[in-house]
Amino acid sequence: AATHPLWPQIEKLTMEQLGYAQQGVEGGVWQLFAEEGEMKMYRRELEEDGLVVDPLKAVHQVRGATAHEMVHHFWSPDVRFEWDTSIEQMTVLDRISSDTIIFLQLHKRVWPTAQRDALFWSHVRKIPSSHPANGEAYDTWIVCNQSTDHPDDPKDEKCVRVDLTVCFVCQTFIDPPIQEGKEITRDNLLTKITYCSVVNPGGWAPASVLRAVYKREYPKFLKRFTQYVVEKCESQPIAF
Numbered sequence: 001a002a003t004h005p006l007w008p009q010i011e012k013l014t015m016e017q018l019g020y021a022q023q024g025v026e027g028g029v030w031q032l033f034a035e036e037g038e039m040k041m042y043r044r045e046l047e048e049d050g051l052v053v054d055p056l057k058a059v060h061q062v063r064g065a066t067a068h069e070m071v072h073h074f075w076s077p078d079v080r081f082e083w084d085t086s087i088e089q090m091t092v093l094d095r096i097s098s099d100t101i102i103f104l105q106l107h108k109r110v111w112p113t114a115q116r117d118a119l120f121w122s123h124v125r126k127i128p129s130s131h132p133a134n135g136e137a138y139d140t141w142i143v144c145n146q147s148t149d150h151p152d153d154p155k156d157e158k159c160v161r162v163d164l165t166v167c168f169v170c171q172t173f174i175d176p177p178i179q180e181g182k183e184i185t186r187d188n189l190l191t192k193i194t195y196c197s198v199v200n201p202g203g204w205a206p207a208s209v210l211r212a213v214y215k216r217e218y219p220k221f222l223k224r225f226t227q228y229v230v231e232k233c234e235s236q237p238i239a240f
């Protein structure tokens with residue numbers, strides 16, 4: 001896949017998004033709009049050509065599943081319908097490598113806006129932890145979703161194409177730190193999650209509707225998704 005024409009963009013954007021996700025939310029630019037237990041959701045108000053494209057950043061931490069397990073279930077087309085209630089259809093247009101897929105997704109229509117679809121590459125990658133595994137911090141895993149073009153794009157005029165950049169970054173910590181010779185259980189897995197998205201709705205949609213939708217849907221999505229992965233993995237061997 002390193003020879004695929006998209007590869008330089010995939011490499012560059014994935015590392016940029018990793019940096020963006022790891023930036024803190026200090027400085028007053030991010031406004032907290034939802035908080036539930038360990039989950040905090042922030043947004044910045046941003047409009048382009050009169051369209052709401054508010055960047056979102058969510059941070060969460062979850063016990064019971066690893067960064068690898070979280071990120072794999074976010075990336076995999078096989079389980080997408082099990083957790084993503086916002087989509088009506090999903091097609092894999094291309095598998096450009098074992099870790100990069102091109103998706104076409106039809107999202108459920110949200111009244112009164114026109115139905116939207118999204119065509120994006122989705123890349124999953126492990127970022128080896130910089131300091132040697134001190135037995136606490138494990139590797140960081142990232143999924144980066146970026147809108148792209150594709151020759152098999154059906155270009156359905158009835159649909160409005162959203163333009164999205166999304167990253168889902170996870171890192172697992174063993175808590176409390178492992179004792180010599182003791183086995184790690186799922187309860188020792190503390191996974192920190194950062195979810196960032198910038199979605200241009202791509203066509204007329206009232207600011208009030210979009211802001212109401214993401215303020216309602218995003219907290220639900222992140223809670224539902226993380227619970228789904230913890231439950232799905234609880235009886236499985238731990239995949240680091």
Ligand SMILES: CC(C)(C)c1cc(CCc2ccccn2)cc(-c2ccc(S(=O)(=O)CCO)cc2)c1
Pocket residue numbers: 084086087105107108109110113115116117118145162164166197199200201205209210213214
């Ligand atoms: C609300 C807004 C942020 C603009 C929005 C609108 C729509 C299209 C559906 C829609 C919703 C509301 C209003 C109009 N259309 C989709 C998405 C969206 C797409 C993808 C992902 S993902 O994280 O890549 C998970 C894979 O599906 C997350 C969010 C967001």
